Amino acid sequence: MxxxxxxxxxxxxSGSVLAVALTSFSGCHEDDSDLVKxxxxxxxxxxxxxxxxxxxxxxxxxxxxxxxxxxxxHVLGRLHPSAVYAIETQQGVIxxxxxxxxxxxxxxxxxxEVGLSTKKLRYILLTHAHYDHVFxxxxxxxxxxxxxxxxxxxxxxxxxGDADALFSLFPRVxxxxxxxxxxxxxxxxDEIQLGDVTVQVIGCPGxxxxxxxxxxxxxxxxxxxxxxxxASLNFGPATYPVHISPRFRGDAVSYLATINRLxxxxxxxxxxxxxxxxxxxxxxxxxDEQIWNRLxxxxxxxxxxxxxxxRQDGADFLDGVLKELExxxxxxxxxxxxxxxxxxxxxxxxxxxxxxxxxxADFLSTQLKSLGLLPKTPTFVLLTSDQEACRSGxxxxxxxxxxxxxxxxxxxxxxxxxxxxxxxxxxxxFTFPITTISLQETLCxxxxxxxxxxxxxxxxxxxxxxxxxxxxxxxKTVSDLQPQSNALLTELAASSAVSxxxxxxxxxxxxxSPNVWLPxxxxxxxxxxxxxxxxxTIIESxxxxxxxxxxxx
Numbered sequence: 001m002x003x004x005x006x007x008x009x010x011x012x013x014s015g016s017v018l019a020v021a022l023t024s025f026s027g028c029h030e031d032d033s034d035l036v037k038x039x040x041x042x043x044x045x046x047x048x049x050x051x052x053x054x055x056x057x058x059x060x061x062x063x064x065x066x067x068x069x070x071x072x073x074h075v076l077g078r079l080h081p082s083a084v085y086a087i088e089t090q091q092g093v094i095x096x097x098x099x100x101x102x103x104x105x106x107x108x109x110x111x112x113e114v115g116l117s118t119k120k121l122r123y124i125l126l127t128h129a130h131y132d133h134v135f136x137x138x139x140x141x142x143x144x145x146x147x148x149x150x151x152x153x154x155x156x157x158x159x160x161g162d163a164d165a166l167f168s169l170f171p172r173v174x175x176x177x178x179x180x181x182x183x184x185x186x187x188x189x190d191e192i193q194l195g196d197v198t199v200q201v202i203g204c205p206g207x208x209x210x211x212x213x214x215x216x217x218x219x220x221x222x223x224x225x226x227x228x229x230x231a232s233l234n235f236g237p238a239t240y241p242v243h244i245s246p247r248f249r250g251d252a253v254s255y256l257a258t259i260n261r262l263x264x265x266x267x268x269x270x271x272x273x274x275x276x277x278x279x280x281x282x283x284x285x286x287x288d289e290q291i292w293n294r295l296x297x298x299x300x301x302x303x304x305x306x307x308x309x310x311r312q313d314g315a316d317f318l319d320g321v322l323k324e325l326e327x328x329x330x331x332x333x334x335x336x337x338x339x340x341x342x343x344x345x346x347x348x349x350x351x352x353x354x355x356x357x358x359x360x361a362d363f364l365s366t367q368l369k370s371l372g373l374l375p376k377t378p379t380f381v382l383l384t385s386d387q388e389a390c391r392s393g394x395x396x397x398x399x400x401x402x403x404x405x406x407x408x409x410x411x412x413x414x415x416x417x418x419x420x421x422x423x424x425x426x427x428x429x430f431t432f433p434i435t436t437i438s439l440q441e442t443l444c445x446x447x448x449x450x451x452x453x454x455x456x457x458x459x460x461x462x463x464x465x466x467x468x469x470x471x472x473x474x475x476k477t478v479s480d481l482q483p484q485s486n487a488l489l490t491e492l493a494a495s496s497a498v499s500x501x502x503x504x505x506x507x508x509x510x511x512x513s514p515n516v517w518l519p520x521x522x523x524x525x526x527x528x529x530x531x532x533x534x535x536x537t538i539i540e541s542x543x544x545x546x547x548x549x550x551x552x553x
Contacts, residue, residue, distance in 0.1 A: 060282040066113045069285065070270060071219045076110030082132040082274050085225055086111060087216060090195030092122035095146070096214060096225045097274070098136035102176060104143065107136050121146040122194055126182075127227025127274060128211040129154035131166045131173065134180050141181060149184035149192070151203065154210025157249070158182050165208075168241065168248045169466060169524050171482040186212060204229040204262070206255020206303075207241055215268065224268035229258060230295065232278035233271075233285070236471040237299040242306050244466075245319040245525025252310060256303040259296055267292035298471040309531065316516075319525030322367050325516060326449045331528065332367040335359065336389055339522050341456065342368075342378070345430045351378040351401070352445070352456055353390055353520065360393020377401065380421070380429065383409075384458040384520050386441040394418060408441045439505040446512065455514035460505040461542040463519070463526040464488055478541055484523045485545065492549040499549045506546065510539045 057069050065077045072088035076099075084107055085096040093116055099107050108118045121144035126134050129150065137148050150158060157165040158180035163172070188203030200215040207228050214225040231238035237259060241250020267287040284291065316325050322333050325341075332340040335356035340363075343350040354360055365375040377398060383391050383405040394403065395416070402421045405413060410420050421429075423436035423443065437444040442458035464485045468477045492499040514535055516528050530538075 059286050060284045061276070062282045064277050066110055068114060069272070070221055070223060073218065073223060074114040074116070075272065075276065076107065077276050079106050079110060081277060083276050084110060085272055086114065086116055087197060087218070088116070089197040092194060093120045094123045094125060094194055094197065094199065095121055095140070096125050097127055097133040097227065098124050098140055100132040100135050100173060102135045102139060104136045104139035107140060118144050120144070123192060124148045125192070125199065125214055126150040126154070126158070127213070127225065127229070128208045129157045129166060130168060130208065130228065131175065133227065133274065134158060134166070135175065137180050138178060147183045148181060149186050150182050151210030151212040152185040152187055153205065154208055155182045155185050164247065165249055169244060169481055204258040206251055206258045207238055208249050209251070209254070221269040222266070223270045223272060225272050226274065228274040230271065230273050232273050232275045233283040233295070234278050234470050235468060236295050238274070239299055239302055240466060240468070242303065243527065245317040246315065247319055247525055252303055252306040256300065256307055259300045259303060263293065263296050263300065295471070309529065313529045316528040317525050318522035318528055322370060324371070325528055326452060326454070329449055329454065330371060331518070332364070334522070335363055335393070337521055338390060339518065339520060340364070341518050344373070345432065348380060348430060349376050349378045350380045350382065350430070352382045352518070353384060354381050354393040355389050356393045358396045361396040361398070380404065382443070382445055382456070384443050384445070384456060390520070404436070404443070406438070406441050406443050437508065439508060440501050444509070452515040453513065454516040454518065455512055456518045457509070458520045460502060461509065461538050462488055462521070463523045463538065464545065465537070465541040467537055478537065481524060488542070488545050489549060492546055493552070496550065499546050503543065503546045503550070506539055506543050
């Protein structure tokens with residue numbers, strides 16, 4: 001049961017928004033309409049002497065606000081991080097999305113601010129399967145009996161409560177793991193009729209496979225509820241999923257088709273996005289062709305680049321799925337969180353990193369067979385770190401390879417019978433030059449394939465951030481990924497020597513401009529391919545974290 005709040009304010013009386021402070025409510029009520037009635041009664045007494053004025057509706061707003069934008073259409077914009085919308089009909093209320101709060105309290109409070117009750121909910125229409133849009137659905141369905149509906153291609157994720165898909169790369173809030181119950185699967189072109197309101201379903205895959213927009217024609221206006229297909233008026237379409245691992249379900253080709261479709265349709269009169277809180281300055285929600293195109297065209301260009309780059313270079317995500325990255329350069333997957341790469345050079349099989357203990361040899365054989373390559377024992381193993389975990393698989397190999405390793409482990413390797421090759425001896429072993437970069441107790445390797453510079457690193461730097469571009473002013477914002485960002489800060493805080501050493505390594509690596517980056521520990525299934533200023537952003541993000549720990553001492 002949803003508990004009552006201690007303080008609530010804002011309701012709609014005759015179309016005007018009035019602030020009303022209430023004394024404390026305590027205890028639990030079976031029907032939250034009691035709260036609405038008390039708010040309305042107090043509001044009515046406060047305006048009895050006020051002459052009625054015609055209802056007016058905002059064309060723009062910024063930041064977190066709860067308000068009415070059209071007759072019977074309300075923005076529950078105080079919710080964080082995404083908004084929920086309520087549409088009044090003659091037969092009840094339609095909710096667009098359900099917020100992040102599993103208890104449903106935040107949505108109930110927002111509804112009360114605009115004079116509505118959860119008991120009047122008849123439909124809960126989900127725009128896509130991300131946590132901040134769907135977690136409230138179960139409880140709101142339970143208290144109201146409303147029908148929960150979502151795009152068909154997102155329903156499986158919802159019904160399984162797939163946390164990886166639901167959270168994507170974002171910090172994980174408290175979640176019970178309870179599957180989201182979906183009563184109705186929606187397809188492009190479906191219509192939902194409730195009273196005097198018809199909701200048209202527009203299939204818009206790309207952000208997720210089952211992303212949908214909802215188009216409502218009400219009181220002579222076409223209102224589009226876009227979810228994260230168009231996440232905000234600042235950032236426009238939320239295209240970040242096409243730049244991260246496919247396991248998070250974004251797709252550049254589908255998203256581009258969606259944007260092209262939206263550009264061809266008549267612009268809506270009102271656009272209500274998934275994250276209006278991101279709007280730090282007032283921007284109009286009223287669309288015309290110019291505003292509509294200005295919002296979507298930059299995303300179209302970005303997605304065209306993403307599609308072309310993936311076709312040209314491959315979707316080379318380091319997400320545990322083995323693949324050929326470049327001719328003769330392969331990603332074999334991970335063992336114990338450590339990536340294994342290999343290079344075929346003439347008669348040599350060069351393997352980078354040897355984790356996994358006695359599982360390593362079998363893993364290597366299996367992965368090579370899966371790629372259609374004849375299993376063979378590596379002639380060379382390149383170790384990027386002196387960590388035991390990075391070399392624990394060497395003993396599993398029947399024929400001992402020659403090993404290039406950080407100097408700090410030469411003695412122990414030689415004592416165990418391993419043939420150690422110094423980095424200086426490596427340059428004339430292969431048909432292409434490999435440059436070795438020594439960083440503290442680690443090694444990095446640089447070489448070229450098809451005119452692309454490949455950089456293999458240890459645990460410096462790390463993929464700990466995501467970059468966003470404000471499509472209104474082209475300013476870039478970098479968001480830290482969690483828990484990766486905090487994990488790095490914890491390590492760097494161990495001592496000033498650790499953070500200083502990290503900074504020095506970053507300074508050396510800043511001199512490179514890799515097209516392909518192969519880290520010891522791929523985080524978040526990152527893309528091996530780098531473009532534009534990606535490497536600079538990665539270095540700067542890591543430097544910012546290291547400097548933060550230095551300043552905190």
